[in-house]
Amino acid sequence: MTGYVDIHSHALPAVDDGSPSFEMSLAMLEVALSQGVGTLVLTPHLRPIDGTDKEEEHRERFAEFKQAVREAGIEIDLHLGSEIAFRFNMPEVAAWPTGHLADGRFVLTDLPPGPVSPGLEQAYFELRSAGYKPILAHPERHRELSKQPEQIERLREQDLLIQINAGSLLGHFGRRAQDTAEMILERGWPDFIGSDAHDLEKRPFSLLKKARERVLQLCGEAEVDRLFHRNPACVISDDEILRGEESPRSPAEPRRRNNSSRRGGSGKRRKKEKAGFFQRLLRR
Numbered sequence: 001m002t003g004y005v006d007i008h009s010h011a012l013p014a015v016d017d018g019s020p021s022f023e024m025s026l027a028m029l030e031v032a033l034s035q036g037v038g039t040l041v042l043t044p045h046l047r048p049i050d051g052t053d054k055e056e057e058h059r060e061r062f063a064e065f066k067q068a069v070r071e072a073g074i075e076i077d078l079h080l081g082s083e084i085a086f087r088f089n090m091p092e093v094a095a096w097p098t099g100h101l102a103d104g105r106f107v108l109t110d111l112p113p114g115p116v117s118p119g120l121e122q123a124y125f126e127l128r129s130a131g132y133k134p135i136l137a138h139p140e141r142h143r144e145l146s147k148q149p150e151q152i153e154r155l156r157e158q159d160l161l162i163q164i165n166a167g168s169l170l171g172h173f174g175r176r177a178q179d180t181a182e183m184i185l186e187r188g189w190p191d192f193i194g195s196d197a198h199d200l201e202k203r204p205f206s207l208l209k210k211a212r213e214r215v216l217q218l219c220g221e222a223e224v225d226r227l228f229h230r231n232p233a234c235v236i237s238d239d240e241i242l243r244g245e246e247s248p249r250s251p252a253e254p255r256r257r258n259n260s261s262r263r264g265g266s267g268k269r270r271k272k273e274k275a276g277f278f279q280r281l282l283r284r
């Protein structure tokens with residue numbers, strides 16, 4: 001598989017709040033290619049309430065779009081999936097033909113804004129019990145969840161896979177999302193970084209290169225490969241992904257907004273730093 005792999009995008013034309021036209025979608029693919037993306041999963045929003053008609057519409061539009069991409073001579077490997085809005089009947093929706101990503105077992109989900117449902121863990125357990133591998137999209141952007149990093153950690157320990165957005169790492173969704181994304185990254189919690197591209201300007205594919213540079217700066221080359229290539233490629237091949245570890249940040253690497261060292265101290269010191277970070281998040 002050549003190039004990077006992006007498992008979260010809204011470049012399927014005129015089906016959701018992403019690209020409104022074939023013209024823009026083709027232009028978006030050109031940008032994705034320029035960012036080194038060789039394989040792309042199109043993940044339009046799919047709400048259980050939309051029903052199977054909407055899902056069918058996505059498949060028809062995908063066939064038309066692939067034809068347009070071929071005719072335009074754009075060489076990119078395209079797959080179809082969905083970004084499923086969290087609900088308690090997720091296994092039913094995941095079983096729809098595009099309810100899972102690229103015909104595999106991975107399922108991209110996102111949470112509604114507002115309080116985190118007390119039934120969240122049970123709902124993901126049911127999805128896993130049905131044989132799927134659920135991915136939580138951009139938890140750093142969820143206001144309530146970003147205040148509870150310990151809950152993100154607990155979900156991760158229950159095998160919920162974590163995808164963060166390239167734009168979050170670059171501050172495009174505000175300071176809280178950026179801080180949370182960096183914390184998640186440095187703890188080794190994310191399994192994927194995706195563009196979540198919606199258009200050419202506000203939420204474009206063109207953030208991917210800069211996000212890779214930021215990951216390189218914070219965590220090193222191996223993590224860039226794991227998050228932008230190796231793990232997303234496993235979504236396409238339906239293989240086991242590689243979970244992360246806390247980043248062995250170089251002592252010479254300056255922190256962007258504070259100068260605390262992340263690693264190299266005693267376990268006690270690291271525990272104290274971790275608690276301090278969570279407290280700072282919770283105070284906001």
Ligand SMILES: [Fe+2]
Pocket residue numbers: 008009010083137196
């Ligand atoms: Fe999305």
